[in-house]
Amino acid sequence: MSKQNIVVHNKSSKPDNVVQDENQLIESCLAIEAQLPPFMKDYFIFLKNSVSIRTRHAYLNDILFFCKYLISETDITCAKTTNSITVEDFKKIKARDVNRFIGDYCSRYVIEKPNAKIIMENNNRALARKKSSLSSLFKFLYRDEILDKNITDGFNPIKLPKPQPDAIKKLEIDEVAIMLDAVENGTGLSEREKIYWKKTKLRDKAILILFTTYGLRLNELYQLNISSFNFNRGDFKIYRKRGKEVNMPLNKSVEKVILDYINKERPKSESIPPQHRDALFLSLQKTRMTKRAIRELVKKYTSIALSTSRENGYSPHKLRATAASSLIQYGFSIYDVQNLLDHDNVTTTQLYAAHKKNVKREIINQFEWLEEFDE
Known part of the structure; x- marks a missing residue:
């Protein structure tokens, strides 16, 4: 049939x-x-x-x-x-x-x-x-x-074991830089991988930037369409768990990588099968990328950042953890990060806050009572 x-x-x-x-x-x-x-x-x-x-x-x-x-x-x-x-x-x-x-x-x-x-x-x-x-x-x-x-x-x-901050798998900020360098220049890729990288590097870069900026879930990124983005208003729409519709603001980095991919690498609309024309991220076969393909892409580039095998690279969910801890290290409050990542409970977000290194020392060093040390 x-x-x-x-x-x-x-x-x-x-x-x-x-x-x-x-x-x-x-x-x-x-x-x-x-x-x-x-x-x-x-x-x-x-x-x-x-x-x-x-x-x-x-x-x-x-x-x-x-x-x-x-x-x-x-x-x-x-x-x-x-x-x-x-x-x-x-x-x-x-x-x-x-x-x-x-x-x-x-x-x-x-x-x-x-x-x-x-x-x-x-x-x-x-x-x-x-x-x-x-x-x-x-x-x-x-x-x-x-x-x-x-x-x-x-x-x-x-x-259930109490979640331990030190057990959370994520990329450090310098490892994110290595990952983005790999997708930008092909660093760490095999000769066979470079053949495909040359055809998809703008797409791959956009995917990684979206994951590490917003901490999107795999399904949220997989469902993105061209029509999800309103560049005039500077936002895009995603669908959270339980069907929640959320508008996410665009920053300049994300807007650039998305438009670079759409304008320079993504196939022209008339060459794409009708049912896939609105899909944002396309495979080389001009169909919506599968969740498995996105997962394998993330594992490949994170494995380069971690200097490990492709099998031991991180999943998209680890990039969600990366986004959360990076935002907190940059000084954003756990409540702002909770709102951005759609955590049901702020205690989940607090786990990532524990990764901020030397936080006690930073607070005390910037809080001096004696004027001679208060610079």
Whole structure:
């Protein structure tokens, strides 16, 4: 069968590509829901209206995984398929069953593939997410009077390590300079890499400058369009988590690298397939760059800055951390940086503030009571 064309009838302020990305996630959610027991239908509606699409997708995946576990690893149900698990089966589940699933089974399990055996190991953060998914489900089923007991009070706590500022991976300011020199001059690239670099260096530079200036998330950069930018007003539009629409101001550096790329390197509009003409960052095939391609690009240039292998280069999220700590080192307040990066909690931003070197010494050295030292 040929792939069905998708036509977007869009009356919202979101660009079509953002609507299409969201629709793909929604379709994936619906496909997962079809594999889950029908008695969870009201829970699906609850998720749809209470959490972001990505959180909804993650929760549904976790619940489907739990249902598969019930069938393959326990005698709680006789069901052969996940969507035939009954309410009566769920009523048999006790807190200890969930604790065994999360604490024992999920910590390490094996996926058998035709040509490989994949060992899956989860850290406490991943286990906490699974616990959150199941807690949400069981609390809802109890509140909706589908289950007689709320077993979530018996779920074992999962201790998450306190984030340590020194453990945050990011580039130092001098390493950012090395990275930008690499994209400007091809320094550190192999001869094969230079072949492609000559064709994409303005694009690559614009991507790295956007990441390190605004701390954009990968998805926020991936969704950027030509129409996202209003150069007359000096701003551009991005779509944050939970669908928040935000206008970001342009500075001269960002405006220059974007216009250089558009005017000097980006293919002319008439040569680009219609569905990709508005995409800002294009591949050599004249289609919107994939998230994977953007991720690999960032790893390549950051690995040069770090003097390490390409595999050990940093992800786009590490450039988000780079932007946060660099802004704070330049003297901007944590509240301004929190607002720019869209951190839900200022304590997240404070972690980057801890990277400001010798901050106590700087404060004390500039705060003298004796006039002879107060210069």
